[in-house]
Amino acid sequence: MPVEKIKDILGAGNYLDNPEEIAPYAASWRGGYKGKSPLVALPTSANQIQEIIKICASEKIPVIPQAGNTGLVAGCVPISGKEIIINLSHMNNIRNIDKAGFSITAEAGVILQKLQETAEENAMIFPLSMGSEGSAEIGGIISTNAGGTAVLRYGNMRNLVLGLEVVLPDGRLLQKLAAVKKDNTGYDLKQIFIGAEGTLGIITAATLKCFPQPQEKTTVFASCDDLNHAIEFLNFIKSDALTAFEFISATALELALHEIKNLRNPLKETAKYYLLAEFSLAEIESLLARALEQHLVKDMAVASSIHQAREFWQLRENISESARKIGRSIHFDISVPIEKIPDFLDCTTKKALEKFPALVSFPFGHLGDGNIHYNFYLPKDVPDDDFARVKSALKKIVYDAVTDLQGSISAEHGIGIERREDFLIYKPKLEIELMRKIKLAIDPDNIMNPGKIF
Numbered sequence: 195m196p197v198e199k200i201k202d203i204l205g206a207g208n209y210l211d212n213p214e215e216i217a218p219y220a221a222s223w224r225g226g227y228k229g230k231s232p233l234v235a236l237p238t239s240a241n242q243i244q245e246i247i248k249i250c251a252s253e254k255i256p257v258i259p260q261a262g263n264t265g266l267v268a269g270c271v272p273i274s275g276k277e278i279i280i281n282l283s284h285m286n287n288i289r290n291i292d293k294a295g296f297s298i299t300a301e302a303g304v305i306l307q308k309l310q311e312t313a314e315e316n317a318m319i320f321p322l323s324m325g326s327e328g329s330a331e332i333g334g335i336i337s338t339n340a341g342g343t344a345v346l347r348y349g350n351m352r353n354l355v356l357g358l359e360v361v362l363p364d365g366r367l368l369q370k371l372a373a374v375k376k377d378n379t380g381y382d383l384k385q386i387f388i389g390a391e392g393t394l395g396i397i398t399a400a401t402l403k404c405f406p407q408p409q410e411k412t413t414v415f416a417s418c419d420d421l422n423h424a425i426e427f428l429n430f431i432k433s434d435a436l437t438a439f440e441f442i443s444a445t446a447l448e449l450a451l452h453e454i455k456n457l458r459n460p461l462k463e464t465a466k467y468y469l470l471a472e473f474s475l476a477e478i479e480s481l482l483a484r485a486l487e488q489h490l491v492k493d494m495a496v497a498s499s500i501h502q503a504r505e506f507w508q509l510r511e512n513i514s515e516s517a518r519k520i521g522r523s524i525h526f527d528i529s530v531p532i533e534k535i536p537d538f539l540d541c542t543t544k545k546a547l548e549k550f551p552a553l554v555s556f557p558f559g560h561l562g563d564g565n566i567h568y569n570f571y572l573p574k575d576v577p578d579d580d581f582a583r584v585k586s587a588l589k590k591i592v593y594d595a596v597t598d599l600q601g602s603i604s605a606e607h608g609i610g611i612e613r614r615e616d617f618l619i620y621k622p623k624l625e626i627e628l629m630r631k632i633k634l635a636i637d638p639d640n641i642m643n644p645g646k647i648f
């Protein structure tokens with residue numbers, strides 16, 4: 195029996211075969227998708243994964259690579275119920291710290307927060323930061339090419355990966371962990387696995403780019419009533435020292451304040467929008483004062499301590515969690531050119547409300563990157579069938595508007611199951627054809643995370 199052979203490879207304590215224990219691993223973070231799996235494997239080495247994949251390849255058993263399971267597009271949920279989940283959380287060693295070269299080599303199961311702490315302990319930073327950093331793991335973050343709040347200055351995960359180690363769908367190990375910054379010997383194969391959502395191989399380790407620690411940090415929470423002013427404010431303060439520029443609509447802030455204890459708005463007056471900006475500089479008072487004088491923002495609070503800066507960030511980082519608490523909601527993760535965002539939100543929200551007046555929109559997100567988490571909820575008593583009908587009509591309204599602006603229907607969360615149909619409709623056919631050819635060349639038997647992306 196292949197499953198028994200896999201258990202023998204793993205050894206006791208390194209797998210789960212009880213349906214009750216498996217259930218949370220086979221469900222999506224928001225809870226909208228649930229699947230079944232015969233086994234959750236918890237390997238401790240790349241070598242074990244190679245052995246397991248060789249069995250799966252010869253028996254044509256599908257596998258789902260999994261990390262922290264915080265992905266927001268149901269990328270780890272089994273579809274057929276035959277998939278074995280290979281969760282890499284037990285592979286959580288830091289393999290190498292290169293202070294001179296500013297890089298860290300970490301196994302795929304290292305939690306993002308641990309990587310950030312390791313970098314700090316060694317007088318460096320690993321800049322990627324997001325609300326899920328206490329649970330999301332390196333393998334998942336690479337496989338979704340995650341963005342987060344520091345993309346503006348440091349880029350997304352693709353920009354931060356120097357090398358990768360990957361178990362291929364036939365069990366062979368592709369090792370490209372060297373931290374060389376220059377290598378033009380043919381195609382850059384590691385790029386194919388970044389953002390591939392586990393459909394091409396299992397990432398077992400990565401060498402990641404770190405940066406010198408900034409000397410200073412300033413965190414600003416501001417408000418405005420017109421998103422055009424927010425963009426003027428962004429243009430006014432933009433420099434290499436600006437590391438984050440996030441926005442929160444009043445509805446998103448109210449949701450977080452209502453659902454999560456101990457959060458508070460640091461500004462006295464309410465506004466339509468709130469902005470969170472972070473600088474790797476201390477001397478910016480005069481710049482901020484001029485922005486206030488020019489009425490680019492309505493009000494502003496500058497964090498006076500690390501603790502207060504943390505409190506500002508808590509407001510932004512708890513929105514996804516508060517949306518999960520209210521249950522069913524409709525989520526979009528879109529990007530359009532930054533200067534088009536105010537018009538886009540205005541027109542699309544109007545169109546959506548004309549059709550469905552009961553909808554409440556609560557957009558927020560990475561304004562500095564043109565990436566909006568454009569979310570909606572409906573009253574709790576709306577029946578499931580009506581909810582599904584509204585969701586489907588809303589998708590068309592939003593995605594048509596995004597496509598008109600040549601934007602992306604999935605800016606940072608990926609495709610998974612959640613966006614598969616939309617991806618096949620909105621992605622240009624030639625790009626889909628090339629992607630299918632890559633998938634077929636690397637995973638001809640389609641054992642790697644089947645039903646995700648394609």
Ligand SMILES: Cc1cc2nc3c(=O)[nH]c(=O)nc-3n(C[C@H](O)[C@H](O)[C@H](O)COP(=O)(O)OP(=O)(O)OC[C@H]3O[C@@H](n4cnc5c(N)ncnc54)[C@H](O)[C@@H]3O)c2cc1C
Pocket residue numbers: 223258259260261262263264265266269270282302323324325326329330331332333334335336337338339340341342343391392393395396397398511514515606607610643646
């Ligand atoms: C509160 C909250 C805030 C968030 N904020 C952001 C944000 O600001 N920016 C952003 O980009 N995302 C954000 N996310 C989404 C999420 O955290 C990311 O998608 C994360 O990168 C996924 O990491 P994970 O370890 O949880 O991966 P998982 O959810 O376990 O997996 C994600 C995908 O990667 C594949 N995968 C996992 N491990 C491997 C591996 N070792 N090899 C190959 N494939 C693998 C899986 O099959 C799946 O398709 C947020 C999520 C939450 C819950």
